[in-house]
Amino acid sequence: AQRVTQPEKLLSVFKGAPVELKCNYSYSGSPELFWYVQYSRQRLQLLLRHISRESIKGFTADLNKGETSFHLKKPFAQEEDSAMYYCALRGGNMLTFGGGTRLMVKP
Amino acid sequence: DVKVTQSSRYLVKRTGEKVFLECVQDMDHENMFWYRQDPGLGLRLIYFSYDVKMKEKGDIPEGYSVSREKKERFSLILESASTNQTSMYLCASSLMASGPWVNEQFFGPGTRLTVL
Numbered sequence: 001a002q003r004v005t006q007p008e009k010l011l012s013v014f015k016g017a018p019v020e021l022k023c024n025y026s027y028s029g030s031p032e033l034f035w036y037v038q039y040s041r042q043r044l045q046l047l048l049r050h051i052s053r054e055s056i057k058g059f060t061a062d063l064n065k066g067e068t069s070f071h072l073k074k075p076f077a078q079e080e081d082s083a084m085y086y087c088a089l090r091g092g093n094m095l096t097f098g099g100g101t102r103l104m105v106k107p
Numbered sequence: 108d109v110k111v112t113q114s115s116r117y118l119v120k121r122t123g124e125k126v127f128l129e130c131v132q133d134m135d136h137e138n139m140f141w142y143r144q145d146p147g148l149g150l151r152l153i154y155f156s157y158d159v160k161m162k163e164k165g166d167i168p169e170g171y172s173v174s175r176e177k178k179e180r181f182s183l184i185l186e187s188a189s190t191n192q193t194s195m196y197l198c199a200s201s202l203m204a205s206g207p208w209v210n211e212q213f214f215g216p217g218t219r220l221t222v223l
Binding site (some may be wrong): 009032046 | 134140151163209215
C-alpha cells in the first residue's frame, strides 16, 4: 500500500532562515509527487509537482528515489510562507496525502 | 478560472441525522473527489468519481455514500451521522489525465461539519 509520511507536524523558523519540509513515501511503482499548500483562510492549492522541475515562490523539491523522499526547500523563508503544507503521491487517478506540516515563519 | 463551490461553510447536525454535502464545479472536469481533513491525519479520500454515476471507494468510505447524477455536481451523504464524522470536508475536481501524468486537483473552500 502506498503511504506518505511528513514527520514534522509543526516547523517554526525565523524570517530569512532556510526551511526544509520533509516528505517520505512508500510506493512500488514509479512515483509522481506533489506539494499542496493551504494559506490561512484560503483553499488548498497546488504548489509544485516533481515532473515540472520548477521553482514556485522560491520553493523547490527534488525527488530522491533512493531515499524515497521529496523534501520541500526554500533558502530564505518569508512570513507569507506561513501555511499548512501537504505532500501527496499519485496512485492511479487518486492522490494519497501526508499528514501535513504547519510552517510558521516568525519575524 | 476553476471554481469549486460547496453548499455550506459550516454545518451542525445531530447524531443519527442524514446529512448531504453538495459540491459543484464549473470547469467540465471529469474527476471529482471528497476528502476529510483532520489535524495530524492530513487529507483522506472518502470517494472518487470519474464520470456521471461512476464512483470508487477511497481510503475511508465507511459511513458515507456519494451521488453523481450530473457531471458538475458530486454529493456526499452521511446516512446516519455520528460524532466521529465531525470534520472538515473538502471537495476537489480535476480533468481526466490525457497523458501519463495526472492533472492538478482544484479544491473547494471546505465544509466544517459538527455532529453533536
